[in-house]
Amino acid sequence: MxxxxxxxxxxxxxxxxxxxxxxxxxxxxxxxxxxxxxxxxxxxxxxxxxxxxxxxxxxxxxxxxxxxxxxxxxxxxxxxxxxxxxxxxxxxxxxxxxxxxxxxxxxxxxxxxxxxxxxxxxxxxxxxxxxxxxxxxxxxxxxxxxxxxGCNVTAVSLALAPGLRAGVVQPIDLGAVLAVGPSGAGKTLRTDLLASEILGSAHAYGIGGTHRHVPEIIQNLSGPGEPVTVSFTPVLVPMARGILATSTARLQPGVSAADVRSAWSLAYADEPFVQLLPEGEFPSVSDTIGANTALIGLMVDEAAERVVTVTALDNLxxxxxxxxxxxxxxxxxxxxxxxxxxxxxxx
CATH class of the missing domain: 3.40.50.720 (NAD(P)-binding Rossmann-like Domain)
Incomplete structure (x- = not known):
C-alpha cells in the first residue's frame, strides 16, 4: 500500500x-x-x-x-x-x-x-x-x-533516561550543556542567526531555566512521585545543523562504573538508531549528519561522582x-x- x-x-x-x-x-x-x-x-x-x-x-x-x-x-x-x-x-x-x-x-x-x-x-x-x-x-x-x-529534548532525554530508570543516578541536579546549530531555529530571518553574527563565535541562550525545552525534558525524565531538576543551557555555534549535548548526573551511592555502563548498554542494545559507543569513545556531530542516528559516549567522573554523557545527533x-x-x-x-x-x- x-x-x-x-x-x-x-x-x-x-x-x-x-x-x-x-x-x-x-x-x-x-x-x-x-x-x-x-x-x-x-x-x-x-x-x-x-x-x-x-x-x-x-x-x-x-x-x-x-x-x-x-x-x-x-x-x-x-x-x-x-x-x-x-x-x-x-x-x-x-x-x-x-x-x-x-x-x-x-x-x-x-x-x-x-x-x-x-x-x-x-x-x-x-x-x-x-x-x-x-x-x-x-x-x-x-x-x-x-x-x-524537540531536538534538544531528544538529545538530553536519550542521554539520561537509562540511568534514571535503572536507578544508578539521582534525579536531582541533572545538567546539560548543548552546542547547537542555528537550523534548529528555522528559516526565520533574525539578526542573531546571520552568518556575520555567529561565524567565529558562540553564545548561550535560554539560560537559567527559561528555555522552552525545559518542561519537556522534565516531563520525559521524571518518574512517578520523583520529579527531576535539570539545568539546561543551549549554546549556538557556527555549524549549520547538529547537536552535541554534554549531559551529567550525580551517581547514586555505591554505584560502580560497570553498573553505569550496563544501564545504558541494556537500554540501547537493540536500537539501530541510538547507539552507545565503546568505552573511551565519544561522538562528533559530523558522525551523524544526514542520519537518523543518535550516538552516545559515556564516562564516570569518579572524582566528581557524576556520570558524563556526550550525545551527537542531527537536529533536522x-x-x-x-x-x-x-x-x-x-x-x-x-x-x-x-x-x-x-x-x-x-x-
Whole structure:
C-alpha cells in the first residue's frame, strides 16, 4: 500500500528534511506541499537540492488543502499547529513536528509558550525508556496523532533516561550543556542567526531555566512521585545543523562504573538508531549528519561522582524529520526503520 502524504510548512528546514527523507520511502508518496508566505512558488525554488520534486508547487496552508491524505505532517512554527490540527478530523494520521502537542501540562505550556493550550498527543520518541520499563514505541502503534519531540529534548532525554530508570543516578541536579546549530531555529530571518553574527563565535541562550525545552525534558525524565531538576543551557555555534549535548548526573551511592555502563548498554542494545559507543569513545556531530542516528559516549567522573554523557545527533533528522517518519512507521504498522538512513554523510 502507498500512503498519500501532505506536508504543511514544506518551505522550511524541517519540511525540507521531511521531503528529502520521504523521497526514499517506498510506502509514502508526497502529493501536497503547503506554505504560508511562500505559497504559489515552485517547491524547488525554496529547496533547490530536492530535484525529485521538480514540478510541485507550494499551496496555501489550509485544512481544506490538507484533508484527504493518509498522513499529514505539520512542520509549522510553534503555536500554529493546534488550531489547524483541530480542523483535520480523524481520517488522517497527523504528525506535529512543532511543540503544540508535546506537553501534558497546560500550566507548563502557558508559562513557557504563552498561548492557547491544545492538549497532548502520543509522544514520538520511540526509544525513550519509560518509568514502567517499556519504551515509548509501545504507545505509538495504531495512533492517529503524534507529537514529535524537540531536538534538544531528544538529545538530553536519550542521554539520561537509562540511568534514571535503572536507578544508578539521582534525579536531582541533572545538567546539560548543548552546542547547537542555528537550523534548529528555522528559516526565520533574525539578526542573531546571520552568518556575520555567529561565524567565529558562540553564545548561550535560554539560560537559567527559561528555555522552552525545559518542561519537556522534565516531563520525559521524571518518574512517578520523583520529579527531576535539570539545568539546561543551549549554546549556538557556527555549524549549520547538529547537536552535541554534554549531559551529567550525580551517581547514586555505591554505584560502580560497570553498573553505569550496563544501564545504558541494556537500554540501547537493540536500537539501530541510538547507539552507545565503546568505552573511551565519544561522538562528533559530523558522525551523524544526514542520519537518523543518535550516538552516545559515556564516562564516570569518579572524582566528581557524576556520570558524563556526550550525545551527537542531527537536529533536522533524528531531532525532527527522522523521528517523525520513524514514529509514523510504527503507527501504521510498517517496519520502524523503513526509509530512514543509519549512515551519515562525510566529509
Amino acid at each position: 502507498v500512503y498519500s502524504v501532505a506536508i504543511a510548512g514544506a518551505s522550511g528546514y524541517a519540511g525540507g528534511e521531511l521531503l528529502r527523507l520521504l523521497s526514499a520511502h517506498p510506502e509514502f508518496e508526497v502529493r501536497t506541499v503547503t506554505a504560508n508566505k511562500n505559497a504559489g512558488q515552485p517547491l524547488v525554488a525554496l529547496h533547490p537540492h530536492l530535484r525529485s520534486y521538480a514540478g510541485m508547487v507550494l499551496q496555501e496552508t489550509t485544512a481544506e488543502v490538507l484533508k484527504g491524505h493518509d498522513v499529514v505532517f505539520l512542520a509549522l512554527p510553534h503555536g500554529h499547529s493546534g488550531a489547524l490540527a483541530a480542523e483535520l478530523g480523524d481520517a488522517s494520521l497527523v504528525v506535529d513536528c512543532g511543540a503544540d502537542h508535546r506537553l501534558t501540562s497546560a500550566d507548563a505550556w502557558e508559562k513557557f509558550y504563552k498561548s492557547e493550550y491544545h492538549g497532548s498527543w502520543p509522544y514520538g520518541l520511540p526509544e525513550l525508556l519509560l518509568p514502567s520499563g517499556v519504551k515509548q514505541r509501545e504507545n505509538l502503534a495504531g495512533v492517529n496523532r503524534i507529537a514529535v519531540p 533528522v533524528k531531532g525532527t524529520a527522522g523521528a517523525a517518519i520513524q514514529s509514523t512507521n510504527i503507527a501504521l504498522g510498517l517496519p520502524e526503520g523503513l526509509g530512514l538512513p543509519v549512515n551519515g554523510v562525510a566529509p
